[in-house]
Amino acid sequence: MSPEIRSRIAILQQKAIDGTLTLEEMREGVQLMRADRVAGASASDSSRRAKAKAVIKSADEMLDGLGGI
Amino acid sequence: MERPPFPDVIDSSMIAAARSCLRKVELEFFEHWKGKEPNVHLHAGASYAKGLEVARRAHYEQGSSPADAVAMGIHALLQHYGNFQCPEDSPKSAARTAGALEFYFDRYPLGTDKATPLVLPSGKRAIEFGGVEVLDMLHPTTGNPLQYSWRMDMAVDLNNMKLGEDDKTASQLGASWPRQWDLRSQFTGYVWGAARSGVQLNGFLVRGVSILKTKYDTLEAITFRPDWQIERWYKQLLRDIQRMIDCWKEGYFDYNLDHACSEYGGCHFRQVCLAKDPTQILEQLYERRRWDPVTRTETLL
Numbered sequence: 001m002s003p004e005i006r007s008r009i010a011i012l013q014q015k016a017i018d019g020t021l022t023l024e025e026m027r028e029g030v031q032l033m034r035a036d037r038v039a040g041a042s043a044s045d046s047s048r049r050a051k052a053k054a055v056i057k058s059a060d061e062m063l064d065g066l067g068g069i
Numbered sequence: 070m071e072r073p074p075f076p077d078v079i080d081s082s083m084i085a086a087a088r089s090c091l092r093k094v095e096l097e098f099f100e101h102w103k104g105k106e107p108n109v110h111l112h113a114g115a116s117y118a119k120g121l122e123v124a125r126r127a128h129y130e131q132g133s134s135p136a137d138a139v140a141m142g143i144h145a146l147l148q149h150y151g152n153f154q155c156p157e158d159s160p161k162s163a164a165r166t167a168g169a170l171e172f173y174f175d176r177y178p179l180g181t182d183k184a185t186p187l188v189l190p191s192g193k194r195a196i197e198f199g200g201v202e203v204l205d206m207l208h209p210t211t212g213n214p215l216q217y218s219w220r221m222d223m224a225v226d227l228n229n230m231k232l233g234e235d236d237k238t239a240s241q242l243g244a245s246w247p248r249q250w251d252l253r254s255q256f257t258g259y260v261w262g263a264a265r266s267g268v269q270l271n272g273f274l275v276r277g278v279s280i281l282k283t284k285y286d287t288l289e290a291i292t293f294r295p296d297w298q299i300e301r302w303y304k305q306l307l308r309d310i311q312r313m314i315d316c317w318k319e320g321y322f323d324y325n326l327d328h329a330c331s332e333y334g335g336c337h338f339r340q341v342c343l344a345k346d347p348t349q350i351l352e353q354l355y356e357r358r359r360w361d362p363v364t365r366t367e368t369l370l
Binding site for chain 1: 136137139140141143144147148150151152162163164165167168171172175283284285
């Protein structure tokens, strides 16, 4: 969850406690939470793919590594 | 302290505690000792449950659109969470718990979720569906029948099955998560209670959402309760209550002093049992709050 969303939810939470939160504000809040979660999930997938690319050697490299055996 | 009265109403939490450690039952349900420090898991779980209930009632009972109903649910969750200070190392902050509810309704959307709350004979939807049933066992002092209180998150229709439904929040949903419900007494008792009130259920649908620092996940499990299991549960329930009555009459509740002391992060009375004289620890770290399973309210004693 991004810091922006966390601080937005903190504002909504305070308004909910004070009894001043409107349905419209909360509906927008839910949309932001959803967008943030989806963006976070795809960023995490991309990061995993990038990391995987960095550590997997090509077949040629691995065969080179065996060349001296 | 005088010997506390034997409770009039039994519920699944009390029975679960009795099976784990009778001394725990004495402290928590007879003497009503509860930790002064709030528990983040219980608080976040209760806030999440409140949000689910409000969203479901808004959609199924008041006809709100799914988007409005979810917004109302998260509003109720944040209000319930209030100014509770979540520990730094816990992922169950207000924001993360609200995020879990948003995730839940993304995965099980109101309007298209195949599990829909049953319409009860009264015309109401079976949301927060519960009751209090008379048991075939008498109270040791009043002589009135003891009662059993039960309450489930929903009773639903799913693919032509009638099931109870329970929502769990968890830190992790592993491969063994679905298996833990197959013999769970809590659900057998709810199926028994529902049948007593005229609603026959085939079993239970359990939905878990894991709340981690960086992501959410969900799993569903369906667990069935044939009649013979319900009959066995009832017989065992009466035996367990009889054991509590025997301890209460004797004035001595047996200690487990084994796995129950350390399971699930440790029993919350561990420090009490580690002390030779528990009185001082109880008065320092605990306070007496009586939970009423019928009104679902807690009173500071």
